[in-house]
Amino acid sequence: MSFLITILGSGAAIPLLSRYPTAQLVQVHNTMILLDCGEGTQMQLRKYVSKSLRIGHIFISHLHGDHFYGLIGLVNTFHLLGRQKELHIYGIPALKQILDLQLEHSWTTLAYPLIFHQINPDVPEIIMEDKHITVSTIPLNHRIPTCGFLVREKNPRRKIRKDFLEKVKVPHSEFERLRDGDSFVDAYGQEFPNNEITEDPRPAKSYAYCTDTAFHEAMIPQIRGCDLLYHETTFAQDKREDARAKFHSTAVEAATIASLAKVKKLMIGHYSARYQEVDVLLKEAMAIFPETIAAEDGKVVEL
């Protein structure tokens, strides 16, 4: 039962060598998704992630280049690597135009099905659902249409009690059914109701990914109480006018949102290239919301 986030890029619009543009890999059980795909994401995947061909879904928050210029390269590399499995991409319709135009002029017909899902970044809604997770849009307030994404683990399953397994011989093949809530009938016909042989599942975990955005309280109802909030922190507080003008947030603003939304933990990132070190941003955020960590390229966070 794992919920892992790998930071592939923690930088903002101008990349540094130590800080590529935005992309994050989220793995929940065996579901692998990508949140944004800035230039160089395929190199970062090569550096930090094995089996990235397993990525099934890519979500693009908005059409500023530092969030999607790496998408066409990744789509193309998957093709060259012989991918056959469907790839689902979620974004505003213009993203599809941009991909199609580039594929057309390279005379490329992808070897795998690329399924494009048109999203409306202004409306909070579930846009993807599989066995393990749901992904919803979180409308944000940026200069161009932008949304964050809420990744929510689905139905953590019941846990079979150890004392029951010690007492009664249960074939391995039955485990899945029991975790799903079924009763067990042993070889002698005796029935064990599920609530006697399993424990309640732990609460579902959730990850809110909110970048790029100005200070935007409207997101709070959607992200309330989530296990981890990634909130962009492009500037320190002394640059709050820059943040406002560019529809970005300061560390203080990110921490204020985290605090108001009572999230369990905050991760800051999307740092302006002006900050070679991000201590100042982390310190400002922690003064308001102590449970704050700083994203950096290659960092893996487990929920």
Add this chain to the structure above:
Amino acid sequence: MSFLITILGSGAAIPLLSRYPTAQLVQVHNTMILLDCGEGTQMQLRKYVSKSLRIGHIFISHLHGDHFYGLIGLVNTFHLLGRQKELHIYGIPALKQILDLQLEHSWTTLAYPLIFHQINPDVPEIIMEDKHITVSTIPLNHRIPTCGFLVREKNPRRKIRKDFLEKVKVPHSEFERLRDGDSFVDAYGQEFPNNEITEDPRPAKSYAYCTDTAFHEAMIPQIRGCDLLYHETTFAQDKREDARAKFHSTAVEAATIASLAKVKKLMIGHYSARYQEVDVLLKEAMAIFPETIAAEDGKVVEL
């Protein structure tokens, strides 16, 4: 008097961490141009080159992604860095469409003039000329319309004779005129004809950049005798059928072209990701054309 080539990416379609997709910086005196611009070129420039804002012209050989996916990111970063100087981009018309569509949907109006020059890759012609160089297209034979580029130093200037400078006092401000061929008149009115006080200039240097292409003898008249030929070497000879099918070249084919064209030196590159080491390619090329070197990311070659 310098003619420098910096390899920013020596890889082919699938990038490796040690081998980014194709891009090369060529500096002749203070003219800086970029040949191709694969994904991550702006990171490679940050790594290997100072003052990359001085790049004035970018030439795109063809619309396979490993030769231009980094262009929009670089264009955008120049904008964010406050560039004001014109940027000239050379490519087929579809390249402009691709750039425009992406700028449009990020609501970006560039802070500097981007001047697009439409090229016809099927016709060898001079497409750029400034004080120091000319750049011509070299039609190649690839799966989609593709051309190489011939960068030729223009008018190396005459050299003022040392013995003359020792004998006659010449103000520094006069040097440029003399190198351009003017006579000198000293303070007493005595005239020194230019051919007595300067030496003939050395021959102009030239660099032929030919990627991607199948074995293509038609390029030979254009590249004949050049100081350095960069010729793609995607495969070793045992993969010559793959090379043929994909309109790429083997090391033997690259060396054969170099030999037939009597170039002074050959540089191989654009290696398939299957070759972790390129010794086999270098060896195969050197067996036919000993004056061969192997491109690698970060390598600087001076003509």
